[in-house]
Amino acid sequence: QVQLVESGGGMVQAGASLRLSCVGSGRSFSDDAMGWFRQAPGKEREFVAGIASGSRYRDYAASVKGRFTIVRDNVKNTVSLQMNSLNPVDTAVYYCAANRRGWPSTTDHEYEYWGQGTQVTVSS
Numbered sequence: 001q002v003q004l005v006e007s008g009g010g011m012v013q014a015g016a017s018l019r020l021s022c023v024g025s026g027r028s029f030s031d032d033a034m035g036w037f038r039q040a041p042g043k044e045r046e047f048v049a050g051i052a053s054g055s056r057y058r059d060y061a062a063s064v065k066g067r068f069t070i071v072r073d074n075v076k077n078t079v080s081l082q083m084n085s086l087n088p089v090d091t092a093v094y095y096c097a098a099n100r101r102g103w104p105s106t107t108d109h110e111y112e113y114w115g116q117g118t119q120v121t122v123s124s
Contacts, residue, residue, distance in 0.1 A: 001025075002026035003024070003026055004023070004096045004098060005022065005025070007023075007118060008020040008021050009119045010119075012086055012120075014088060016086050017084045017086065019082050020081040020096075022115055023078045024078070024098065029098050030054075032100050033050055034051050034097070034098055034099070034104070035097045035098075035099060036050070036070060039092055039117075045095070049068055052103055052104055053103075055071070059104050064083075064090075067083065092119075093118065094119075095114055096115040097111035098111060099112065100112055
């Protein structure tokens, strides 16, 4: 069974940092692009960050650029999202996703595999 499982969410105060992790199982994701998306209450799911296979390219939403960093470890079949300087607008459920094309699309329907999500809550 192919799975992506996120961890690392929680409740923090504004200005704090969190590191989300996503581990894949059932197959290697080394040739896939990996992405992080988020969905806040009442809003559509949005792209946060993506990383190409081999880490040759990274992309970030404008709202998180300079604060968030996406990295991957193909040996461990993981992708992580380091989130710094968090603020309340970052509150959302964060999802890890895999895209077999190998290039990090910002469009969620181009990702074939999804995790169950992890909640991040930032209080002011």
